[in-house]
Amino acid sequence: MAAMATDLPQQPVATSVEPSNMNSGVKVLAESTDLKSIPSEFSFVNEPTGSNSDSIPIIDFSLLTSGNPDQRSKVIQELGKACEEWGFFVLVNHGIQETLMKATIDRSLEFFDLPEEEKRKYESKHVSDPIKYGRGSVITTSDKKIFLWRDFIKSYVHPEFHCPDKPQNFREIIFEYAERSRFVARTLLQGISENLGLEEGFIEEALKLDSMFQLFAANYYPPCPQPDQAIGLPPHTDHGLLTFLIHNEVAGLQIQHNGKWFNTNSPQNSILVNTADQLEIFSNGRYKSVKHRAVVNNQSTRISVVIPNGPAPDAIVGPASPLVQRDGRPLYRPLKYIDYVETQLGNPVDGKVNLDYAKIQDN
Structure with missing residues (x-):
């Protein structure tokens, strides 16, 4: 690890300008009874259809915590292969109660049902605000x-915890879900560290995982009358080490593999996990x-809850x-x-801007 960080490029911060014909959130707009087409401010032409694959890795977390060394060694190899070849896996038998995951989804939905x-x-x-509500925008190549x-x-939930006060029990549920997710993330990272051939405790110390950074994000994607003319989130990568995602059983997350988009179907009570920028760097x-x-659809509301798990805020990552x-x-x-x-949070979502900057270019 080097002793000094290199400054990131200063880029324009996304503003909170509202579309001219929308005074509230997308939820309110989507519930308009006369909405037959999307406002021009949302126009993002895309092909939302993805392919299905039987090859998307499934990692059994219980084998990682198993006392059987052969089982543990096998799943560590599978974990490394998933991170190398797909950058994504479906995590099963992770030990987080299904009731807690459901409560996390339900309370998130209740937040969006609060008065505007x-x-x-x-x-x-x-x-840098620790809690942020908004709609989000992206700047295209034509500005x-x-x-x-x-x-x-x-909201930032670790090492300091922040969360909206409403709805009822929202803070308590998010606190518990973040805490349990943290244990799962650190256990996965220990397995990853072993797969990389690093000494025991190396990743914990280098990235200061006792103070690991966690962000809670709930995304509300209402039905869209023109799914091929709008986007929930455009192609991007995440800033942390491992990102966890759960949802309300409405599909929408797609990953890119070998230049093609794939749907991420998941068994009940599983967690979708993708490797993120800091793990590529590390x-x-x-x-x-x-x-x-x-991607969005014209039938059902989709709720996703995302937990990016990263190094400590002050960790220098190389x-x-x-x-x-x-x-x-x-x-x-x-x-x-x-x-x-x-x-990254202050800039429009735009592919691998930060990660590309972090790369050392060949002379």
């Missing part, structure tokens, strides 16, 4: 701002931060030194993690 003035208390004033077909609530490119997107020695050179420059997070 209650939700607007959390509208973002600055990228045209396009609004996303979603409402969201985001592994010196061995693992890949996978591009993914959220390629692990044993891997640099093994590979001959670092492929990424070291960066302070919280700077990376706030740069």
Whole structure:
């Protein structure tokens, strides 16, 4: 690990300008009885259809915590292969109670059902605000701002916990879900560290995982009258190490693999996990931060709850030194993690902007 971080590029922060014909969230717009087509501000032409694959990895978490060394060794190999080849896996038997996962989804839905003035208390004033409510936008290559077909609530939940006060029990449920997710994430990262051939405790110490950064995000995607003319979230990568996603059994997450988009179907009570930017950096490119997107439909409301699990906010993340020695050179420059997070959160979603900047270009 290098001792000094390299500054990230300063890019324009996304503003909170409202579409001209929309005074409230996308939920209110979608519930308009006369809505037959989307407003022009949401126009994002895409092909929302994805392929299905029987090859998407499934990781059995219970084998990772098994006392059987052969079973544990096998699943660690499967975990490494999933991170290298897909950058994504479906996690089963993870030990988080189904009732807690359902309560997390249900309370998130109740938040979006709150009166608009209650939700607007959390509208973002600055990228570093610990709680943010909004709708989101992306700037295209032509500098045209396009609004996303979603409402969201985001809050920092570790190492400091923040959460809206309403609905009832929202804070308690999110606190418990984040805590249990943290245990699962750290156990997975221990297995990943072993797969990379690192000494026991190396990843914990290097990334200061006792103070690991967690963000809670709930996304509300209402039915859209023109699903091929709008997008919930355009293709992007995530800023952390491992991102966890659960949903209300309405599909919408798609991942990119070998240039094709694949649907991510998941068994009940499973967690969808994708590798993110910091894991690609830390592994010196061995693992890949996978591009993914959220497509919308014209039938059902989709709710997703996302927990990005990252290093400590003040951790300086670069390629692990044993891997640099093994590979001959670092492929990424070291960066302070919280700077990376706030740069990405403050900018329109646009592919791998930060990760591309972190790469050390060949001379």
